[in-house]
Amino acid sequence: MSAVAELRSTTKGTGRRVRRGPTTASEKRDARAAIFFLSPWVVGLLLITVGPILASLYLSFTDYGLLAAPEWIGLENYQRMIDDPRLHNALLVTFRYVFISVPLQLAAALALALFLDRGVRGIALYRSAYYLPSLLGGSVAVAILWRQVFGTDGLVNQALAVIGIEGQGWVSHPDTALGTLMILNVWTFGSPMVIFLAGLRQIPEMYYEAASIDGAGRMRRFWSITIPLLTPIIFFNLVLQVIGAFQTFTQAFIVSSGTGGPADSTLFYTLYLYQKGFGSLDMGYASAMAWLLLAIVAGLTAVNFFASKYWVFYND
Amino acid sequence: MSQHPTSGTTTRSAAPTARHGRSRRRGLAATAGIAVTGFLLAACGSGDGGLAPADRPAGEATAAEGPVELRFSWWGSDTRHQLTQEVIDLFEAEHENITIVADYASWGDYWDKLSTSVAAGDTPDIMTQEERYLREYASRGVIQDMSALDALDLSGIDEEILGAGNFDDGQFGVPTGINAYALVADPQIYEQAGVEMPDDTSWTWDDYLQITTEIAANTPDGVYGAQDYGFNEPGFAIFARQKGEELYTPEGELGFSEETLAEWWELSLQLQEAGATPPATKSVEVENGGPEMSLVGTGQGAHSMFWTNQLEALTSAAGHDLELLRHPGEADGERTGMYFKPSMYYSISSTTEYPVEAAMFVDFLLNSTEAGELILSDRGLPANTDVREAVRDSFTDVDKQAAQFLDDLGPVIVDSLATPPEGSGEVVNIIKRINEQVLFGQITPQEAASQFMAEVEGAIG
Numbered sequence: 001m002s003a004v005a006e007l008r009s010t011t012k013g014t015g016r017r018v019r020r021g022p023t024t025a026s027e028k029r030d031a032r033a034a035i036f037f038l039s040p041w042v043v044g045l046l047l048i049t050v051g052p053i054l055a056s057l058y059l060s061f062t063d064y065g066l067l068a069a070p071e072w073i074g075l076e077n078y079q080r081m082i083d084d085p086r087l088h089n090a091l092l093v094t095f096r097y098v099f100i101s102v103p104l105q106l107a108a109a110l111a112l113a114l115f116l117d118r119g120v121r122g123i124a125l126y127r128s129a130y131y132l133p134s135l136l137g138g139s140v141a142v143a144i145l146w147r148q149v150f151g152t153d154g155l156v157n158q159a160l161a162v163i164g165i166e167g168q169g170w171v172s173h174p175d176t177a178l179g180t181l182m183i184l185n186v187w188t189f190g191s192p193m194v195i196f197l198a199g200l201r202q203i204p205e206m207y208y209e210a211a212s213i214d215g216a217g218r219m220r221r222f223w224s225i226t227i228p229l230l231t232p233i234i235f236f237n238l239v240l241q242v243i244g245a246f247q248t249f250t251q252a253f254i255v256s257s258g259t260g261g262p263a264d265s266t267l268f269y270t271l272y273l274y275q276k277g278f279g280s281l282d283m284g285y286a287s288a289m290a291w292l293l294l295a296i297v298a299g300l301t302a303v304n305f306f307a308s309k310y311w312v313f314y315n316d
Numbered sequence: 317m318s319q320h321p322t323s324g325t326t327t328r329s330a331a332p333t334a335r336h337g338r339s340r341r342r343g344l345a346a347t348a349g350i351a352v353t354g355f356l357l358a359a360c361g362s363g364d365g366g367l368a369p370a371d372r373p374a375g376e377a378t379a380a381e382g383p384v385e386l387r388f389s390w391w392g393s394d395t396r397h398q399l400t401q402e403v404i405d406l407f408e409a410e411h412e413n414i415t416i417v418a419d420y421a422s423w424g425d426y427w428d429k430l431s432t433s434v435a436a437g438d439t440p441d442i443m444t445q446e447e448r449y450l451r452e453y454a455s456r457g458v459i460q461d462m463s464a465l466d467a468l469d470l471s472g473i474d475e476e477i478l479g480a481g482n483f484d485d486g487q488f489g490v491p492t493g494i495n496a497y498a499l500v501a502d503p504q505i506y507e508q509a510g511v512e513m514p515d516d517t518s519w520t521w522d523d524y525l526q527i528t529t530e531i532a533a534n535t536p537d538g539v540y541g542a543q544d545y546g547f548n549e550p551g552f553a554i555f556a557r558q559k560g561e562e563l564y565t566p567e568g569e570l571g572f573s574e575e576t577l578a579e580w581w582e583l584s585l586q587l588q589e590a591g592a593t594p595p596a597t598k599s600v601e602v603e604n605g606g607p608e609m610s611l612v613g614t615g616q617g618a619h620s621m622f623w624t625n626q627l628e629a630l631t632s633a634a635g636h637d638l639e640l641l642r643h644p645g646e647a648d649g650e651r652t653g654m655y656f657k658p659s660m661y662y663s664i665s666s667t668t669e670y671p672v673e674a675a676m677f678v679d680f681l682l683n684s685t686e687a688g689e690l691i692l693s694d695r696g697l698p699a700n701t702d703v704r705e706a707v708r709d710s711f712t713d714v715d716k717q718a719a720q721f722l723d724d725l726g727p728v729i730v731d732s733l734a735t736p737p738e739g740s741g742e743v744v745n746i747i748k749r750i751n752e753q754v755l756f757g758q759i760t761p762q763e764a765a766s767q768f769m770a771e772v773e774g775a776i777g
Contacts, residue, residue: 066431067456152598169597172604174756257604258424259745262596263752278428280742280775281452283435 060287077288090272098245101182109189113196130190137188143254147171150180174265192237199233231312246297379672389419389440391426403687407680441668445489445661448741454488460666461486467675472700477658483735489661493696495623497550499641505618509534516641524644528592531618541592542619543611544599546584546751548744551621555580558649568737574765581754581761596755608633624718625696631714640721652728659696739776746771
């Protein structure tokens with residue numbers, strides 16, 4: 001612990017300079033330049049992100065079928081959600097997906113990061129190879145591949161046939177379809193893994209040396225040094241992946257041909273939102289759904305941040 | 317800024333920057349607010365603006381003098397895009413002041429794109445429509461009554477189907493061609509199973525169960541008697557009509573009884589249990605694969621239900637000749653259930669600046685033999701009966717086969733279906749989902765029937 005305190009004292013201070021806006025002429029010039037260079041992004045943000053977000057808030061209080069002007073109906077869309085069994089099912093599907101696949105994905109990412117951190121030869125190659133699924137995972141092509149791999153005549157069943165098991169169509173059975181999508185999500189562990197790797201590199205070697213001298217074994221070092229010092233990174237990954245998982249759309253859309261089937265077993269929240277908006281032309285309801293999702297994700301993130309006080313360890 | 321340390325973690329170096337810019341950020345927020353308000357106002361404005369084009373001719377419509385640009389949007393495959401472009405070129409050559417802008421997408425994207433363009437006040441001047449969406453677009457005032465357009469001659473259009481685009485005192489869509497929902501059978505599998513092809517003018521649903529079960533039993537594993545029929549509603553519409561009922565009444569309500577629908581799903585389960593149709597997981601996969609992956613298209617089954625204009629795609633997927641059969645139960649029911657359906661419609665935007673030229677173009681698409689020679693049966697067997705006769709010799713063999721089937725069917729068809737009510741675009745998704753629940757045994761046919769009726773009533777209500 002003394003090492004941690006020492007580290008804390010050396011890094012302290014750099015973040016403490018409190019300034020009240022630009023004072024000198026050159027700082028003002030800098031500020032203008034900054035705004036100038038930021039402007040393409042700011043304009044894009046306002047027009048493409050903030051504008052539609054506010055518009056959708058307004059639309060969520062209207063009956064809007066896209067083909068005619070929106071009509072103000074107050075809270076009716078939100079009230080309808082209470083009696084919408086498909087919405088409840090979509091929430092259930094999405095929550096199950098998030099709460100099962102995200103922890104598994106992070107565990108896989110951490111395990112691989114620990115393995116690669118031990119200085120494997122050709123680490124750059126491995127890192128890229130494991131990162132690749134993260135880039136591909138959300139793509140249409142991989143979703144199509146998934147449908148094939150877990151289909152009745154797919155690779156999984158061909159492999160099972162070798163050992164004499166006759167498998168079913170995994171993506172086309174309501175009991176297993178969601179599971180295949182969870183596997184897909186776990187498989188895209190590359191981006192949290194890279195972040196874990198960077199986090200592991202940040203842990204000073206001297207802690208491990210000191211601990212070894214004191215007689216700590218490998219497990220002990222892992223639980224008492226690696227994990228505590230890595231908690232900010234774990235937290236960061238957790239928040240990011242939870243938010244990402246709630247927004248899963250492409251995979252479910254492709255694998256189920258846009259239906260959320262079989263029998264609504266892969267009806268992700270965003271997929272149902274899309275069906276409501278563009279299928280039923282019920283844009284008002286879809287907008288209200290978007291705001292409910294925002295509330296849920298924001299709520300969960302807040303809970304995450306609150307809980308982090310009890311388990312995340314910042315060594316500063 | 318140069319005082320900031322370049323080392324250290326990102327969070328730490330970011331902190332002072334954030335404080336640094338607080339007052340500036342407040343200014344930015346204000347600017348943002350103004351910009352957003354402006355944006356929203358602009359967005360609201362365009363919606364209204366689209367309804368009243370400034371230079372739209374008031375009162376009677378006359379042809380424009382100067383250059384005219386029209387946008388025509390349709391859905392479909394690459395082949396359709398190419399041949400439609402050829403038709404457009406032909407039309408443009410005849411009318412030098414008119415330019416037609418092609419705007420196409422695949423079936424799924426088409427509706428997202430169309431509804432979004434309408435919302436943005438950018439409705440295409442001419443569009444293809446489908447029966448499930450036609451009423452929706454008409455009742456929202458997006459498309460116009462075409463019977464008032466003098467440049468469009470509807471006298472040659474098949475009476476049998478013209479009425480399908482006519483409701484609420486207006487002709488909101490003109491059918492492009494006709495289709496029928498039929499059984500596509502694979503004679504090779506029949507032969508392989510040693511089963512005689514049935515007489516489709518007299519066979520019953522019992523025969524269907526028996527024959528398909530026998531075919532599945534006499535062929536190797538993985539070859540089935542029939543593809544499951546429960547994933548969409550046209551097949552059920554035929555089944556209901558055979559019992560003297562209808563899918564929808566002309567008033568736009570449900571026109572069938574719960575018992576009939578339960579019976580339809582009961583039969584589908586019997587087929588599955590007998591092994592005539594594949595296990596549920598396989599059925600789901602086959603259904604999601606479209607015509608090319610259908611049982612008939614891949615040689616894995618003796619029957620699939622499809623629209624007659626899909627025969628070409630199915631035949632090329634199968635690699636050998638297929639046969640069109642009438643649905644079972646046509647002879648022993650209360651009446652025949654099969655019907656002609658307009659494969660799609662041409663509609664004209666109610667906000668087009670050039671209704672006369674738009675009507676001229678639709679007239680060309682429908683009534684010109686030259687256009688017909690190019691389009692052939694791509695949008696169904698041509699709706700104009702003269703064009704249909706004139707271009708028939710140019711059909712491919714498969715199209716001729718389909719045309720012959722429709723000809724023979726004509727005399728036994730009682731009437732066409734009423735235009736489906738608003739909201740019926742959702743029905744295909746509802747029936748698909750409930751059918752999956754039935755096939756996986758999650759609900760009984762009886763429960764499925766009452767659930768379907770409740771959900772559809774909610775959708776079309």
